[in-house]
Amino acid sequence: MMEEVNEVTSSLSVHGHNIKVTEVLKDGDTLTFLVVSQKLSGTGEYHVDRTYDDFEWLQQHLFSQEDVPGIQGVIFPSLPAKAQVNASAKAMKQLGFLGLGEWLPYCKALESFLRQIVAHSILGKNKAVEILLTSSDPPGRQRVKKNIFNRLSQAVEERRKEGHKDVDEFFQSERVRNLVLTGCAKTAAERFLDVVQSEQKIAVACGHFSASLHLCVEPGEDPDKQAFSKVCVKLSEVFDSMKKNMTSVAENNMNTLGLGLDMESRCQEAEKEMLFRRTCKLVELETARRNAEKAKPLKKAAMEEEKKAAETEFDHICGVAKQEVARFKAARVEMLQQALVQWCEKQLLTAKETADQFNQHLQAFRGMA
Amino acid sequence: MADTARDPPPEHTDFHELEDGEDLFPEQTGTLESEPASLAAEDISTNSNGPKQDSLFDDDPEDLFAEATEEVSLDSPERDVLLSDGPSPAITPITPPCSVITPRIGLAHDDMFTHSSFDEIEEEEGGDSFDMHISVSDPEKVGDGMNAYMAYKVSIKTSMSLFKSREFSVKRRFSDFLGLHSKLASKYLHIGYIVPPAPEKSIVGMTKVKVGKEDQSSNEFVEKRRSALERYLMRTVKHPILLKDPDVLQFLESSELPRAVSTQALSSAGLLRMVNKAAEAVNKMTIKMNESDAWFEEKQQHFENLDVQLRKLHASVESLVCHRKELSVNTAQFAKSAAMLGNSEDHTALSRALSQLAEVEEKIDQLHQDQANADFYFFSELLGDYVRLITAVKGVFDHRMKTWQKWQDTQMLLQKKREAEAKLLFNNKPDKLQQAKDEIKELELKVQLGERDFEQISKTIRKEVSRFEKERVKDFKTIIIKYLESLVQTQQQLIKYWDAFLPEAKAIS
Numbered sequence: 001m002m003e004e005v006n007e008v009t010s011s012l013s014v015h016g017h018n019i020k021v022t023e024v025l026k027d028g029d030t031l032t033f034l035v036v037s038q039k040l041s042g043t044g045e046y047h048v049d050r051t052y053d054d055f056e057w058l059q060q061h062l063f064s065q066e067d068v069p070g071i072q073g074v075i076f077p078s079l080p081a082k083a084q085v086n087a088s089a090k091a092m093k094q095l096g097f098l099g100l101g102e103w104l105p106y107c108k109a110l111e112s113f114l115r116q117i118v119a120h121s122i123l124g125k126n127k128a129v130e131i132l133l134t135s136s137d138p139p140g141r142q143r144v145k146k147n148i149f150n151r152l153s154q155a156v157e158e159r160r161k162e163g164h165k166d167v168d169e170f171f172q173s174e175r176v177r178n179l180v181l182t183g184c185a186k187t188a189a190e191r192f193l194d195v196v197q198s199e200q201k202i203a204v205a206c207g208h209f210s211a212s213l214h215l216c217v218e219p220g221e222d223p224d225k226q227a228f229s230k231v232c233v234k235l236s237e238v239f240d241s242m243k244k245n246m247t248s249v250a251e252n253n254m255n256t257l258g259l260g261l262d263m264e265s266r267c268q269e270a271e272k273e274m275l276f277r278r279t280c281k282l283v284e285l286e287t288a289r290r291n292a293e294k295a296k297p298l299k300k301a302a303m304e305e306e307k308k309a310a311e312t313e314f315d316h317i318c319g320v321a322k323q324e325v326a327r328f329k330a331a332r333v334e335m336l337q338q339a340l341v342q343w344c345e346k347q348l349l350t351a352k353e354t355a356d357q358f359n360q361h362l363q364a365f366r367g368m369a
Numbered sequence: 370m371a372d373t374a375r376d377p378p379p380e381h382t383d384f385h386e387l388e389d390g391e392d393l394f395p396e397q398t399g400t401l402e403s404e405p406a407s408l409a410a411e412d413i414s415t416n417s418n419g420p421k422q423d424s425l426f427d428d429d430p431e432d433l434f435a436e437a438t439e440e441v442s443l444d445s446p447e448r449d450v451l452l453s454d455g456p457s458p459a460i461t462p463i464t465p466p467c468s469v470i471t472p473r474i475g476l477a478h479d480d481m482f483t484h485s486s487f488d489e490i491e492e493e494e495g496g497d498s499f500d501m502h503i504s505v506s507d508p509e510k511v512g513d514g515m516n517a518y519m520a521y522k523v524s525i526k527t528s529m530s531l532f533k534s535r536e537f538s539v540k541r542r543f544s545d546f547l548g549l550h551s552k553l554a555s556k557y558l559h560i561g562y563i564v565p566p567a568p569e570k571s572i573v574g575m576t577k578v579k580v581g582k583e584d585q586s587s588n589e590f591v592e593k594r595r596s597a598l599e600r601y602l603m604r605t606v607k608h609p610i611l612l613k614d615p616d617v618l619q620f621l622e623s624s625e626l627p628r629a630v631s632t633q634a635l636s637s638a639g640l641l642r643m644v645n646k647a648a649e650a651v652n653k654m655t656i657k658m659n660e661s662d663a664w665f666e667e668k669q670q671h672f673e674n675l676d677v678q679l680r681k682l683h684a685s686v687e688s689l690v691c692h693r694k695e696l697s698v699n700t701a702q703f704a705k706s707a708a709m710l711g712n713s714e715d716h717t718a719l720s721r722a723l724s725q726l727a728e729v730e731e732k733i734d735q736l737h738q739d740q741a742n743a744d745f746y747f748f749s750e751l752l753g754d755y756v757r758l759i760t761a762v763k764g765v766f767d768h769r770m771k772t773w774q775k776w777q778d779t780q781m782l783l784q785k786k787r788e789a790e791a792k793l794l795f796n797n798k799p800d801k802l803q804q805a806k807d808e809i810k811e812l813e814l815k816v817q818l819g820e821r822d823f824e825q826i827s828k829t830i831r832k833e834v835s836r837f838e839k840e841r842v843k844d845f846k847t848i849i850i851k852y853l854e855s856l857v858q859t860q861q862q863l864i865k866y867w868d869a870f871l872p873e874a875k876a877i878s
């Protein structure tokens with residue numbers, strides 16, 4: 001399938017599976033991310049500072065590998081939307097989970113982006129990857145030429161092609177499934193976000209209540225007053241515990257399942273884009289075939305050439321796409337499983353810790369004469 | 370046994386409470402016994418059976434005093450009859466010739482009888498410690514349309530000798546509770562007892578119920594009310610004096626309770642309005658009380674502060690309840706979307722796990738709802754109750770001021786009469802002199818009474834406040850323990866759910 005050697009192949013000098021985006025620094029309006037990767041040979045590490053523009057640069061390079069046969073059949077790892085300090089409410093809403101938690105989930109998303117690229121049999125070979133991960137200079141802010149992958153540039157007429165009937169049962173059913181899953185995943189992520197935000201509000205309310213209770217503490221030696229003050233102080237501690245609990249629960253939700261649902265949602269979108277590209281190619285191919293058939297003798301040869309080229313390209317894409325779909329399915333199941341297991345383990349731990357704390361408070365109150 | 374326990378609050382003849390703007394001494398200046406006792410300004414009920422009392426309530430066209438025709442003594446057998454629709458005789462004989470009043474020579478004018486016998490009651494019953502449990506349950510709609518009402522079952526379990534049986538129950542409706550409260554308020558508030566306020570009326574809530582909307586909000590309303598009525602009764606009976614009041618006992622034991630009149634005015638919201646009006650009136654009268662007792666000044670400030678703090682806490686809890694309910698709604702929504710995700714998923718194990726996820730989230734939603742209820746019924750209502758209780762406390766302090774004022778006014782009047790007498794002497798008008806002397810004698814007694822009233826109410830308030838402070842601590846502790854128990858239980862449930870889900874998540878691949 002891929003006989004031609006990719007001119008931009010290179011081998012990566014770092015491990016892919018443990019790339020970390022460890023820190024995010026705010027520099028005025030810009031966010032800078034620290035990317036850490038382990039050297040393949042020896043025990044060294046690369047520490048590089050990257051901004052969102054650098055990630056986008058990488059993405060554009062990957063998109064523009066036109067000479068890689070079937071590149072359009074690749075399901076590209078999803079790069080999250082741009083993170084901004086003082087982002088607008090609309091922008092924050094678009095980011096969803098990634099906009100929460102002081103950008104920690106966002107860092108995780110960038111991490112995942114890089115790890116997926118490195119692990120990809122085609123994408124990982126691109127030189128740009130090595131540059132982004134290891135170069136001490138930022139890859140530069142030159143805009144790579146616009147490419148066909150930029151969905152925004154796709155004209156409105158093209159969208160009609162989305163519903164174009166497929167010739168391949170495998171892809172037809174995959175398109176249908178993808179459509180449903182994309183919608184479900186997006187809704188689930190949004191609703192889970194609502195849950196997390198409610199939990200955060202509860203944590204804040206508990207904090208307020210706890211603080212207000214301290215105002216009820218009355219000075220004085222009156223034993224009844226002292227008794228009541230003691231009750232208030234102890235109750236304040238209870239609500240403090242409740243606040244901590246809710247905060248942990250929300251964080252657990254955010255960092256595991258929330259992130260997982262967000263990833264799933266973006267991954268399904270990525271698959272959707274790939275399937276769409278393929279569908280567009282299919283339309284092109286069918287057009288080319290018709291043209292070749294209908295062509296006047298003068299143009300016939302040229303049309304036949306075009307038809308053949310379209311067929312080849314389409315075959316390549318289908319080949320890559322089939323592999324990608326299989327890889328994608330396995331990857332997302334694994335990702336979701338990890339998210340669910342981590343989520344459950346963390347919540348279980350939090351629940352146990354909290355149960356202990358509440359029990360202690362209960363005993364303290366019961367013991368209060 | 371029962372008889373001695375039921376020493377009625379003694380009748381007192383001329384405990385004369387002022388209404389706003391009313392003359393300190395109405396025209397009738399007959400003997401003390403013939404002066405009708407009148408209402409505390411706060412009292413909204415029909416308990417006044419003094420003649421020519423203007424109705425306090427413009428919105429009530431009913432002649433409140435139409436039935437106030439009979440003389441009563443607390444020992445009279447007509448007592449039970451008169452505890453029905455109409456003024457409670459517990460305070461007032463209307464035109465009591467001395468013979469009707471239990472003859473206690475020398476104490477005929479002794480309003481301290483009121484209080485000292487209460488003290489006796491408290492000390493007497495030392496052996497019978499408080500052991501009573503009241504529950505309000507089984508709300509049942511009676512009737513149809515706008516005349517419908519909710520009947521509640523009031524069940525009492527007790528070992529106290531005060532009661533005829535150990536376990537018994539009665540059916541009561543909301544206006545019965547209001548009626549009880551108004552009677553207690555009229556009897557006890559003005560002498561310094563902190564009478565627990567009755568639950569609020571709610572036109573909107575009740576209309577929904579009457580109209581027959583069987584939806585969640587009207588169910589919630591009924592439950593909220595049921596719980597409030599229960600707490601109200603428990604607070605009332607925990608008060609050693611109130612427990613023994615015949616109206617309370619009748620409320621708890623009588624199978625048939627005559628309908629309380631005009632409960633529109635009897636609601637605690639109305640009471641609150643009256644208390645506030647009285648407070649304003651007190652302020653307007655610019656009572657510059659020479660507070661000789663720093664305790665009262667300090668306590669009043671204390672209650673002012675407490676009021677502010679409790680309201681703040683209450684608002685805080687309301688916000689918490691609101692967010693908790695929102696969380697429940699969001700959790701339910703998420704559960705649905707997780708279920709859809711599971712259904713659309715073709716990887717079998719993942720699909721199953723996602724469906725399990727949806728189920729877990731549904732269960733967690735239920736936990737959130739339960740927790741929201743706990744937040745509300747334990748804390749929100751507790752704080753609300755105490756905010757309302759403090760209003761009653763403040764009312765009692767205001768009464769003390771008014772009592773003081775009355776005493777001072779009487780003293781001033783006495784002074785004036787003395788001066789007038791001196792003038793008469795000077796001008797040698799012997800016929801008017803005798804009248805003046807009589808008036809002076811009368812006033813001297815009144816001054817004495819005024820002073821004793823003031824001392825007594827001060828003493829009572831001190832006791833009541835002390836009791837309040839102790840009860841407050843107990844109340845809060847009890848509720849907090851219940852709340853913590855609910856928190857612990859929730860966490861343990863959560864642990865169960867997570868424990869059950871974990872293998873499902875791990876089994877995905």
